[in-house]
Amino acid sequence: MKIAILPGDGIGTEIVAEAVRVLNVLDLKFEMETALVGGAAFDAHGHPLPESTLKLAMASDAVLFGAVGDWKYDTLDRPLRPEQAILGLRKNMGLFANFRPAICYEQLVGASSLKPELISGLDILIIRELTGDIYFGQPRGRRVATDGHFPGAEEAFDTMRYSKPEIERIAHVAFQAARKRKAAGKEGRVTSVDKANVLETFQFWKDVVSEVGKEYPDIALDHMYVDNAAMQLVKEPKRFDVVVTGNMFGDILSDEASMLTGSIGMLPSASLNSKNQGLYEPSHGSAPDIAGKGVANPLATILSAAMMLRFSLNQAAAADRIETAVKAVLAQGLRTPDIYSEGTTKVGTSQMGDAVVKALR
Ligand SMILES: NC(=O)c1ccc[n+]([C@@H]2O[C@H](COP(=O)([O-])OP(=O)(O)OC[C@H]3O[C@@H](n4cnc5c(N)ncnc54)[C@H](O)[C@@H]3O)[C@@H](O)[C@H]2O)c1
Ligand SMILES: CC(C)[C@H](C(=O)O)[C@@H](O)C(=O)O
């Protein structure tokens, strides 16, 4: 089993180091190879996704990814921005299905500013389409002023676009996930989130998802506009089971949902292609505001490593062990600052990693 380790920038290096320590105590035979990505790769090689990094990722069974980006690259043009590295990995590896499970661990319910009845027992799955939509639609660009004056661009544009096969395959992923969850006692409902009242792309999305839904009579399907979904997520989050949506809406709704779990530092993710090859990363970014301070929450990354063991490496028992260890550490009252509340013990990134490693031993 070969794992490509791509820590990236900012807190990416800090949190991935803890996840690697956790993987190393599992007594499983992995080959891990680390490579530069994002701003770190740009600084060293002049490109955020060097050919060698992409090759390593493509040749691995799974990729463990930290985060990319920093304010210092904000002036760079699009192809060279660190964020292009993660987009390039997703596109080149065909990682179209992004799973972002928003699970609120019981130990964190009391710490949240949200009402306990709202989040206690919360376990919803956001499935975000990851290689289409306005992120990748063509054409995109800037139109230069008609008098030819440069750099005076007059307008900029991106194209929102989905093909039928792209919608069909993500819909199947969502219905199958709902079926699996139903077998484990969940409701068996897919909520497709769109903006069909305004956008052609999402009217089409809604039609195609409805069509695919007919193949899953055992699964309930409802449709919701994205603005309403954003509101319902905080009003009554437990009304959702599986949420399926496009690239852009999924990006936004998953950050919102992370706060139902206590913090963005608690939300893992898996991005899969049709060969079950996967990239695993926390849903958050490189957090330049806290980078280098040793306070980032490594649990989203550690939980992403658990998803990697379950989905790509056929090691479900090891994944269960990691998740149990995370719960044990939270039960001990250990908290990074983002999930800290009165009466608990504040720890840093590596102390949190230490505690998970100890719980695993
Ligand atoms: N997949 C990725 O690599 C990815 C994802 C999102 C953002 N980004 C990039 O990251 C950079 C920063 O973006 P941003 O600030 O908008 O989003 P961010 O997710 O990096 O941070 C948002 C806020 O959440 C906090 N936060 C994030 N992760 C945390 C953790 N593990 N523990 C504790 N607190 C945490 C940060 O301190 C910050 O206050 C940008 O360059 C952005 O493009 C990368
Ligand atoms: C960094 C950025 C390209 C990325 C996205 O928008 O997909 C991030 O926000 C995420 O959620 O993984």
Ligand SMILES: [Mg+2]
């Ligand atoms: Mg995001």
